[in-house]
Amino acid sequence: MTKTGSSAVTETNPELLQARLEKLRQLEALGIDPWGGRFDNTQPIGDIRRLPAEPFREDQPGPLVRAAGRVLRYRSAGKLLFLELWDQTGRIQLMIRVNKVSEREWQIAQLIDLGDLIGVDGELGKTKTGELTIQVTRLTYLTKSLEPHPKDVFGLEDIEYRLRHRYLDMIYTADTLRRAQQRVLIIRTIRNYLDRLGYMEVETPTLQAIAGGAAARPFITHHNALNIDLYLRIALELYLKRLLVGGLEKVYEIGRVFRNEGISPRHNPEFTMLELYHAYSDYHGMMDLTEGLILACVDALYPSRIIPYGDKMIDFTPPWKRASYAELFREYVGCDMLDEVKVAAAARAEGIDTTGKEHAVLVHELFEDVVEEKLIGPIFVYDYPAPLCPLTKRKRDNPAIAERFELYVHSMELANAYTELNDPITQEQTFSRQLAGLSEDESMARMDRDFIRALRFGMPPAGGLGIGIDRLVMLLTNTQTIRDVILFPLLRPESGPPAPQKPHHET
RNA sequence: GCGCCUGUAGCUCAGCUGGUAGAGCAGCGGCCUUUUAAGCCGUUGGUCGUGGGUUCGAUUCCCACCGGGCGCACCA
Numbered sequence: 001m002t003k004t005g006s007s008a009v010t011e012t013n014p015e016l017l018q019a020r021l022e023k024l025r026q027l028e029a030l031g032i033d034p035w036g037g038r039f040d041n042t043q044p045i046g047d048i049r050r051l052p053a054e055p056f057r058e059d060q061p062g063p064l065v066r067a068a069g070r071v072l073r074y075r076s077a078g079k080l081l082f083l084e085l086w087d088q089t090g091r092i093q094l095m096i097r098v099n100k101v102s103e104r105e106w107q108i109a110q111l112i113d114l115g116d117l118i119g120v121d122g123e124l125g126k127t128k129t130g131e132l133t134i135q136v137t138r139l140t141y142l143t144k145s146l147e148p149h150p151k152d153v154f155g156l157e158d159i160e161y162r163l164r165h166r167y168l169d170m171i172y173t174a175d176t177l178r179r180a181q182q183r184v185l186i187i188r189t190i191r192n193y194l195d196r197l198g199y200m201e202v203e204t205p206t207l208q209a210i211a212g213g214a215a216a217r218p219f220i221t222h223h224n225a226l227n228i229d230l231y232l233r234i235a236l237e238l239y240l241k242r243l244l245v246g247g248l249e250k251v252y253e254i255g256r257v258f259r260n261e262g263i264s265p266r267h268n269p270e271f272t273m274l275e276l277y278h279a280y281s282d283y284h285g286m287m288d289l290t291e292g293l294i295l296a297c298v299d300a301l302y303p304s305r306i307i308p309y310g311d312k313m314i315d316f317t318p319p320w321k322r323a324s325y326a327e328l329f330r331e332y333v334g335c336d337m338l339d340e341v342k343v344a345a346a347a348r349a350e351g352i353d354t355t356g357k358e359h360a361v362l363v364h365e366l367f368e369d370v371v372e373e374k375l376i377g378p379i380f381v382y383d384y385p386a387p388l389c390p391l392t393k394r395k396r397d398n399p400a401i402a403e404r405f406e407l408y409v410h411s412m413e414l415a416n417a418y419t420e421l422n423d424p425i426t427q428e429q430t431f432s433r434q435l436a437g438l439s440e441d442e443s444m445a446r447m448d449r450d451f452i453r454a455l456r457f458g459m460p461p462a463g464g465l466g467i468g469i470d471r472l473v474m475l476l477t478n479t480q481t482i483r484d485v486i487l488f489p490l491l492r493p494e495s496g497p498p499a500p501q502k503p504h505h506e507t
Numbered sequence: 508g509c510g511c512c513u514g515u516a517g518c519u520c521a522g523c524u525g526g527u528a529g530a531g532c533a534g535c536g537g538c539c540u541u542u543u544a545a546g547c548c549g550u551u552g553g554u555c556g557u558g559g560g561u562u563c564g565a566u567u568c569c570c571a572c573c574g575g576g577c578g579c580a581c582c583a
Binding site: 011012013014015016017018019020056073075076077078079080081082084093095097098099113114127128129131133147148149150151152153154155156157158159160161163172214215216217257259261262264265266267271273412413414416466468470471491492494 | 508514516517518519520531532533534535538539540541542543544545546551552553573574575576577578579580581582583
């Protein structure tokens with residue numbers, strides 16, 4: 001194995017490894033299988049901690065409990081051992097006394113290393129200092145850990161180390177496990193909420209011949225038997241809309257999408273989207289749904305609807321503020337967004353380069369630079385300038401305005417919804433216009449003729465909603481970086497990667 | 508992709524303007540039957556991310572590369 005002399009990969013200290021291998025041999029010599037086996041009827045440590053417990057007494061044994069988990073602390077006091085046992089529900093102290101276990105078990109206990117997995121039966125009680133403790137009567141080896149574990153009391157500080165050893169991060173950084181559990185709860189809450197409203201959850205293709213539904217660069221892959229390039233999807237939209245044509249009136253998907261773009265504290269190349277469509281509804285219907293859906297998540301996680309994020313508190317008490325794009329623009333930029341002269345002046349004042357830019361583009365750049373940071377929210381911003389939203393139905397009485405809203409919380413776009421365009425003629429023109437305008441990067445927008453054909457058969461008018469699940473989880477778990485709500489975010493390979501195989505497809 | 512910051516023992520960190528590395532914990536050998544980051548005695552452990560340069564001498568200064576972080580760009 002050649003290492004290209006790079007990266008922060010740490011090799012295990014060979015002496016520490018040897019010490020553990022030696023204990024492994026000693027365990028085997030005692031007739032113990034160091035890799036353990038089935039160990040049934042354990043109680044979660046969190047449950048055990050809630051049991052009533054009295055100080056230990058020789059004449060009156062406390063309740064018997066059985067737990068399994070990882071040893072995170074080990075203190076030997078001669079003929080007495082204190083350990084700390086960890087499982088995903090909590091930690092508890094174990095006490096092993098030489099005269100309370102068999103001689104063989106006492107020997108085994110001497111061979112425990114930090115990080116080993118053990119199972120114990122014992123009596124629940126309290127030590128002289130009042131610490132809730134299981135006094136072990138039977139000790140079962142479940143798995144030897146050969147790698148030295150990090151020192152529990154310091155936790156893990158190195159971000160790269162935490163990401164590359166997420167399993168350790170889960171054990172030694174309480175927030176990591178908490179977030180993983182809360183993420184599950186959020187997604188389950190969303191499913192339950194939508195299922196109760198009669199939405200059907202579906203799964204649409206990840207491999208697509210044309211990656212559509214968003215303006216983003218796709219990943220390219222290859223199918224050998226068909227000998228065609230395929231794209232990883234960048235959105236769920238176009239297939240879900242086909243299902244509207246097919247008669248599913250309330251449909252959603254929670255799934256991974258892939259965008260071949262930069263990485264940042266708010267961006268991972270693969271992330272999870274909820275997209276949802278409701279036939280015969282519109283963007284106002286989606287606003288109500290969004291509010292209810294996110295509130296259900298807040299209620300699932302917090303006793304209050306005012307929750308912390310960073311150094312701020314976010315108040316989710318409904319009803320949430322709703323303001324039009326034009327209103328907010330006037331309020332924070334200080335001029336009417338239709339006034340081309342004033343908008344250009346305001347843009348220049350913000351240091352935006354105005355040369356050769358369309359009016360609508362300037363308006364939106366100003367909105368992003370000036371307005372977004374004010375939107376602590378939650379606030380629904382609705383009625384967008386039509387040029388910004390090619391896939392959206394225009395207002396009947398004002399074709400310059402698109403029926404779209406975005407939900408902002410803490411200046412972050414959390415949800416995006418439209419009254420969906422179901423007019424195949426306009427849709428086709430929009431595709432063509434996008435293609436004409438973006439000839440430089442042909443992969444950004446592709447004419448999806450099959451989708452146009454589906455629209456021609458008649459897609460019901462509908463409201464559609466997209467929510468970035470990762471960002472929702474960030475917000476609801478008070479997490480500042482997307483890497484900490486995705487268990488395994490993308491990182492460069494840690495040792496020198498094999499030379500990338502030519503040919504590249506682009507860039 | 509560009510800019511700034513960063514990489515010292517298994518973990519967490521020191522190391523002043525250049526003199527070839529140090530602590531705590533973990534490990535190893537002892538002592539201890541109520542510890543709480545247990546304590547006491549002894550002890551092992553590092554090509555200071557990698558390569559090159561300057562220098563009598565580089566963890567320290569310079570350059571390149573590799574990994575990571577933050578910001579910008581692309582985007583959600």
